[in-house]
Amino acid sequence: MGRWEPNARGRLAQAALELYAEQGFEQTTAAEIAARAGLTERTFFRHFADKREVLFYGTETARDLLARAAAEAPAGAMPMDIVGAGLEALGAMLQENPERVRLRDAIVSANAELRERELIKLAGIAEAMADALRGRGVPEPAASLAAETGIAVFKVAFARWISEPGQPDLPAVLRASAEELRSVLAARATV
Amino acid sequence: MGRWEPNARGRLAQAALELYAEQGFEQTTAAEIAARAGLTERTFFRHFADKREVLFYGTETARDLLARAAAEAPAGAMPMDIVGAGLEALGAMLQENPERVRLRDAIVSANAELRERELIKLAGIAEAMADALRGRGVPEPAASLAAETGIAVFKVAFARWISEPGQPDLPAVLRASAEELRSVLAARATV
Numbered sequence: 260m261g262r263w264e265p266n267a268r269g270r271l272a273q274a275a276l277e278l279y280a281e282q283g284f285e286q287t288t289a290a291e292i293a294a295r296a297g298l299t300e301r302t303f304f305r306h307f308a309d310k311r312e313v314l315f316y317g318t319e320t321a322r323d324l325l326a327r328a329a330a331e332a333p334a335g336a337m338p339m340d341i342v343g344a345g346l347e348a349l350g351a352m353l354q355e356n357p358e359r360v361r362l363r364d365a366i367v368s369a370n371a372e373l374r375e376r377e378l379i380k381l382a383g384i385a386e387a388m389a390d391a392l393r394g395r396g397v398p399e400p401a402a403s404l405a406a407e408t409g410i411a412v413f414k415v416a417f418a419r420w421i422s423e424p425g426q427p428d429l430p431a432v433l434r435a436s437a438e439e440l441r442s443v444l445a446a447r448a449t450v
Numbered sequence: 451m452g453r454w455e456p457n458a459r460g461r462l463a464q465a466a467l468e469l470y471a472e473q474g475f476e477q478t479t480a481a482e483i484a485a486r487a488g489l490t491e492r493t494f495f496r497h498f499a500d501k502r503e504v505l506f507y508g509t510e511t512a513r514d515l516l517a518r519a520a521a522e523a524p525a526g527a528m529p530m531d532i533v534g535a536g537l538e539a540l541g542a543m544l545q546e547n548p549e550r551v552r553l554r555d556a557i558v559s560a561n562a563e564l565r566e567r568e569l570i571k572l573a574g575i576a577e578a579m580a581d582a583l584r585g586r587g588v589p590e591p592a593a594s595l596a597a598e599t600g601i602a603v604f605k606v607a608f609a610r611w612i613s614e615p616g617q618p619d620l621p622a623v624l625r626a627s628a629e630e631l632r633s634v635l636a637a638r639a640t641v
Contacts, residue, residue: 443592
């Protein structure tokens with residue numbers, strides 16, 4: 260074990276974002292990221308499996324926020340309310356640093372490999388959310404449907420938020436999108 | 451251009467499935483797949499970019515089915531009815547050969563790279579579906595929400611269907627899952 264580096268993960272993640280934006284994801288090495296953060300390459304690999312993983316630094320935090328929302332929801336809470344509370348907490352966290360989130364999103368969107376990794380992380384978050392709901396006694400398929408639909412709403416709301424320059428409130432966009440989905444699902448053909 | 455090979459794509463896809471099941475995806479080469487199908491390696495690469503793509507042979511068909519459902523829906527059809535009709539058509543196609551679908555699913559599920567590719571294909575299908583809805587005049591975010599939610603329902607319904615040995619009717623499982631989602635979304639906390 261090396262010596263303790265205060266907030267090494269955060270410093271590496273910040274250095275990686277800067278370098279990916281400046282010179283491109285493909286062109287950047289782990290050694291360069293470590294050097295920019297004032298750390299060694301060995302420290303980089305103690306914290307991240309590869310240079311892709313640096314961009315998914317927030318996944319654990321997202322899973323924790325959603326798990327906490329499931330744990331803290333009141334006894335009578337419905338599955339979609341629990342999912343909604345977790346996603347709003349996640350939205351509130353993301354908009355604390357919108358420029359950083361936009362920068363990261365631009366880097367991920369420009370690279371097919373990174374988009375694939377993003378989708379697998381989102382699928383993992385949906386599975387964790389479904390687990391948490393089942394842990395509260397929500398039966399299947401309601402637990403999986405609520406979790407997968409929550410991720411669907413999140414994807415649509417996040418895309419709206421990130422494309423609007425005026426920095427609207429992300430939790431509010433999430434709530435509005437969930438309401439819109441309720442309308443979409445309630446509308447049946449009258450023909 | 452080589453000589454015309456009747457149904458070369460289908461023969462290559464079938465040979466690949468057999469070999470992946472017999473000896474594993476990692477251990478199988480494009481040359482072996484071509485040999486099993488009685489074709490040349492050059493023919494393989496005329497039809498598929500790599501040995502992963504053989505497993506996503508049905509993606510184009512799925513996109514076509516969904517696009518056709520959107521094109522053929524009556525004028526008064528609601529977004530979620532259009533998505534549902536497309537997914538049911540896809541479900542009906544999949545269950546024409548359930549053993550083949552199960553075999554393919556087992557191969558894809560066992561490999562992280564293939565699961566990533568599957569997710570990116572599903573994301574592409576959702577985008578194509580949203581495009582088709584917008585083409586019919588469905589506004590945003592309703593188009594994206596209906597498309598992404600359709601994929602969420604499909605994932606949950608497909609997982610239920612594939613895990614049940616008695617081969618239930620996949621379109622019926624899809625309809626039931628969509629109804630279940632309507633209930634999940636309609637249920638609000640009473641506390």
